[in-house]
Structures are given as structure tokens and as C-alpha cells.
Amino acid sequence: MKILITEDDFTSRLLLQEILKYYGTSHVAVNGKEAVEAVRIAIETGEPYNLICLDIMMPEMDGQEALSIIRQMEASAGLTDINRAKIIMTTTLTDKENVINAAKNQCDIFLAKPVQKARLLEELRKMRLII
DSSP: OEEEEEOSSHHHHHHHHHHHTTTSEEEEESSHHHHHHHHHHHHHTTOOOSEEEEESSOSSSOHHHHHHHHHHHHHHTTOOTTTSOEEEEEESOOSHHHHHHHHHTTOSEEEESSOOHHHHHHHHHHTTSOO
């Protein structure tokens, strides 16, 4: 599995890398702009991400904006619900507005921080990314 972890907080980034290291190759972006660029390159090279973990509160471009752009890029490339990335929004912002916006922009899962390993792995199983 090809994974993109987009997280500006060092500790949160390390936690996700540690949990996911057994399930695939992880790349890291520290803000939404870097995430969008990484996804663009991955799509252009024919090796799109299977999983993207995307923080909401980040400098330069937040996760909500990055999510919207990523979904637009995937659609333009002909990727469908079946073969596009599964996107997990990770955040301390669990208010109704952020959850609704993430759903509108087609995130697959919304996880509150700190991310719990058991919950993350359960969601990955539900999405059939791991066994």
C-alpha cells in the first residue's frame, strides 16, 4: 500500500508512521500544498496513493482545501470511488462544521486526535486496505 501522511505536527506524524509502517510505504507532507503536489506527481506517474492521512489544521493550505483539490485531481485523472485514494481526516477539530465539510469533500473517514491505533486499524480493515 502506498501511503501519504500529511501532518504538520512532528509527534502526530511519527505516530502515524509508526502505526502504518507494517502496511506499506509512507511518504510525508507537512502541509496541504505539499500533499497536493505529492498526489499530483503520484497520479502523473501512474502510481497514485492508496491511503492519505490528512490533518485539517496546517499552515499554507489546510486539509479541507487539500482534500477538495485532491478529489478534483483524481476525478480529472479518471480515478473513481473504486480506485482513488482512501482519505482519512485526522484532527482535533471535531465540530459539526468540519465533519460536514470533510464529508462534502468526500473524505472516507474522520478520526479525532490523538489517533488511536486500534481505531485506525479497524477503519483500514473496513475499507479493505488491510486484512
